[in-house]
Amino acid sequence: MPRARLSCSPTSGLVSDTRTGSGKTYKIHLSSVDYNHGFSLQPTNINIQVLPGYEHVVKMTPTKAGTYAIVCNEYCGIGHHTMLGRIYVK
Numbered sequence: 569m570p571r572a573r574l575s576c577s578p579t580s581g582l583v584s585d586t587r588t589g590s591g592k593t594y595k596i597h598l599s600s601v602d603y604n605h606g607f608s609l610q611p612t613n614i615n616i617q618v619l620p621g622y623e624h625v626v627k628m629t630p631t632k633a634g635t636y637a638i639v640c641n642e643y644c645g646i647g648h649h650t651m652l653g654r655i656y657v658k
């Protein structure tokens with residue numbers, strides 16, 4: 569199963585430009601290097617809290633091509649508003 573790895577940090581932001589294919593299931597690995605963060609993936613209903621010291625794994629099976637938006641929805645500090653990312657599904 570393909571995997572995508574994203575790291576959460578207000579200083580580095582979320583890793584963007586992750587590319588996946590429609591119809592396949594992916595495991596997305598999420599970790600935080602500092603504080604609690606949120607991982608919300610639109611337009612899916614994936615929405616989890618990412619805690620430091622853990623590797624969270626969520627499964628995603630995109631059914632439509634397009635751009636999926638990632639946003640941190642847990643206030644995490646001064647760089648919180650910069651924590652945006654995208655997953656491109658072909």
Ligand SMILES: [Cu+2]
Nearest residue numbers: 640642644648
């Ligand atoms: Cu945040």
